[in-house]
Amino acid sequence: MTEKKAKRQLLLDAAAEIFARKGYHATRVSEIAERAGVAKGTVYEYFRTKEELFYALLDSWLTQFEHELSEQLTGVADPLQQADIVREAAVMFYCRHAAHAPIFLEFWAHALRSIDSRFLERIRRFRQFLLDLGCRLTGELVARGVFLPVDIPSVVYLEAGISDGIFLLWVLSGRNFPLERAYVFRQSVLGLGLLSDAARKQLQGKLRQKLQDGFLSEP
Amino acid sequence: MTEKKAKRQLLLDAAAEIFARKGYHATRVSEIAERAGVAKGTVYEYFRTKEELFYALLDSWLTQFEHELSEQLTGVADPLQQADIVREAAVMFYCRHAAHAPIFLEFWAHALRSIDSRFLERIRRFRQFLLDLGCRLTGELVARGVFLPVDIPSVVYLEAGISDGIFLLWVLSGRNFPLERAYVFRQSVLGLGLLSDAARKQLQGKLRQKLQDGFLSEP
């Protein structure tokens, strides 16, 4: 039972490694098998098709992230603190999968073309999960007067877009800057833009400093 | 001569249409030929391989954008006005290629895996073009005291990431919001975050209104 799961995971790990290095289409099922130390046929004992294996990888990553984030948020009430947790979780997630980063681009590209709609659905479900969370947090910050009165969904959408954009930037630029600092930087810019006058007064100094520091140079 | 160029363009247009609808790998060279109204073999008179055709498409789009933007900026001195031109050019570019949007994801994914490094190099050259432009503009705005003193490259990097991120958001969400308004919204948030106290005072009202409006609902 548990051994079956372990071997499944082994295959997923092997697949991640090869997919990341060669891309979905250039990856041969036989390579994945070889990497996992099993025969080609064995892959098909665990996944019906190559595409299913690809999907299983996407699903396992997103599910794991959703679970971990949910857990970490349990018991935390303060929305600002929650926002930090979300950011950290995202960064941690991306960093853990740093070597697999290019796969995400392929998940996205694949989602837009495959007849298999599960990819797009799964990604949208994940995004919805984050958007819901973001709306809750942002809504509370607006309600408490920390943020200016804004159109909450728009802000949350924008934030989501920015997150992916930074990730894209990071991947395409050859991962030549620390992802975490970029996310902090983003938070500072957005913060300065969205904070109410009162909140701004309090945080201004720290945030402006961060803007001056940037995220490209070594700290 | 010019007829040769015209047919080349015909093939590029056909390729764009099919690549967008089916994706690079699912597209057959024969389909492109059929769509362009020529025989399969003719494609190879104009492009050595399928990948070269794909690259030519990327290159033609980016080159066109670079040319157009350079032209439009010629003779405009005011950096704020220039920033508007850049934003408008980007939106126009994306909108013109709205139907081809998914191809960009594939360009990016392809750039990260193909043995053919031209893809990555070409994309980086394009980004560098935009980053240089952004640094010049932002630098001037900082110099003039419109923007706070910030680490200019970081801000420009961030803006670039945000642009792509919004585009990604737009594509993955099924293009269900107006791209232009999202870019304006982005500008407002960043503006409020980056403007110096003096500049902020002047523009605050208009920008805050935009934050309240958002970009998701019909105007």
Added chain:
Amino acid sequence: MTEKKAKRQLLLDAAAEIFARKGYHATRVSEIAERAGVAKGTVYEYFRTKEELFYALLDSWLTQFEHELSEQLTGVADPLQQADIVREAAVMFYCRHAAHAPIFLEFWAHALRSIDSRFLERIRRFRQFLLDLGCRLTGELVARGVFLPVDIPSVVYLEAGISDGIFLLWVLSGRNFPLERAYVFRQSVLGLGLLSDAARKQLQGKLRQKLQDGFLSEP
């Protein structure tokens, strides 16, 4: 011991069912195992290969028929009565295996191509068994003056061919007529053709009526 035989029979029955429905090549060994309620590997405890299982099925059916017919003929002296018994046994055999009918076509086809010559040999042995029987019966009928003087082997060959032909007709036409009546009809036609003048006079009325009735309409 006997349990071993019982499970072997269980597997043969399962195989017959699946082979009949899907055909030899489209049948998976795992399906047979599943149908028999055992594990895939167990099949190989009883039959060395899939083809051997197929052969065992053929053999079991033909052997059973040979045994049954031999038993039923024991103690019956009258050749006309014996002919009836043979015909009835054949019909009973075919009807019992009505659901498996298409398998016979595959046995025949298989016999003509398999490297494994046992199929062809077994089928020929079976045919020889019937031909010998037929020659004995027909010979006696000729000797007694019931039949015209004919080349006995040719008649018996023809009868055998007709039997298989009717069966083939029955299978390919979707089994849309009663097999038994077709065999009776055949007997009448052949009878009228082969009977001596004396015998014909006696049976003519009954046989001609049967020709008028045919075997396609409901009686």
Added chain:
Amino acid sequence: MTEKKAKRQLLLDAAAEIFARKGYHATRVSEIAERAGVAKGTVYEYFRTKEELFYALLDSWLTQFEHELSEQLTGVADPLQQADIVREAAVMFYCRHAAHAPIFLEFWAHALRSIDSRFLERIRRFRQFLLDLGCRLTGELVARGVFLPVDIPSVVYLEAGISDGIFLLWVLSGRNFPLERAYVFRQSVLGLGLLSDAARKQLQGKLRQKLQDGFLSEP
């Protein structure tokens, strides 16, 4: 145009040869290609799948037979003469395809199992063609008082069954007797059984001689 048809025929001939020798399933597409002197891929320029090639073979044979028989019957009025033409055409057809004989068994077996219903439909259409013809001929013979009053469809069905049965016999026995003589023998037996008293008187002598001669020994 015509060259395309010629190559198609080349492939059909090659396929017939290999299918006949090895059977449908044991035949590799590459073998057919090799035999036809083309590359494997070329086969797929002419036939979408292996099964389609198999079907095309069946169709080409049956269609050819239908055409030839129709032509030969044109202008012949006498039903007895027509019956002879049909018999001769069938024998000629079988003899021309003697080397491919085992394929017919596979066509039949395939028709009963393939999801592709075209096989069964095509075979049934062919049989219907022959049955219609047979009914017309037999009907006329009955009307003219040559045959006894009989249930015409039953007789024709039986004759069709007998034809296939003799063919089966011939194939399974290793084609060790002359097919034509067997068909003549069959005709004699059936004739003696079906002829009216008047007609019988006339033909009796010749037919009985044929029964004595049989078809197994050399003439």
Added chain:
DNA sequence: CATGAATGAGAGTTCATTCAT
């Protein structure tokens, strides 16, 4: 005896590319 996970040879099929016309 029974199991069923693992195997891996081998199948049909695809399609970018070539090249004689």
Added chain:
DNA sequence: AATGAATGAACTCTCATTCAT
């Protein structure tokens, strides 16, 4: 320059068979 028939390497996936447990 344009064609499209021909190519054949390379792919994914199947499934009869094995064998450690």
